[in-house]
Amino acid sequence: MNPTGIGGFKKGISGNPQGRPKKAKEDRYYEILITTCTKDDWKDIVKRAIYDAKRGDTAARTWLGNYIIGPPTEHKDITSGGLPIKGYALITPDDWDKVDGDTG
Template sequence: MSDMRAENGRFQAGNPGGPGRPPKGPPSRYLVAMEETITDSEWKRLVRVTYERALKGDHRAREWLAKYLVVGGGRSNRAGQLAPNNQEPCDA
């Protein structure tokens, strides 16, 4: 057996273990409810306003954009639809 495990297969006392379970994202029912409530044009406007606030120095807007759009935390199907510079929506 490995040095980390006892003869019965269990980890020995003092073993730090692994990093644990990764945090869960938001429940899918919340994402579905959000997508059913907010139209595509409202969603694009929300992201556009947040983007403009981030450009003006709003750190919370930058954090939201980075978390939601770049990193993908809770990413919905709409995340890739906003095109830069008011162009037509991007194909996701």
């Protein structure tokens, strides 16, 4: 412990020198999964997800999208308190055309 008694540890001294215990339960589940779900099983699962997604199943679409391209990034406004940011609020569609190099 920190000799001041305020909390924390001395610099360079770990509070858990042997590290985090292994996740035995999770490791066992993973081992069961990879030894039970064959490549053909996985292909069948993906084909079914595609089939379901094409027929409007939003959960299947989300699952496929997350595996193929990853989950979407969520952007949060942390600077303007929800108000328009002046630099963008004042730009007209014509101004954007100029930025893109399209002047006519």
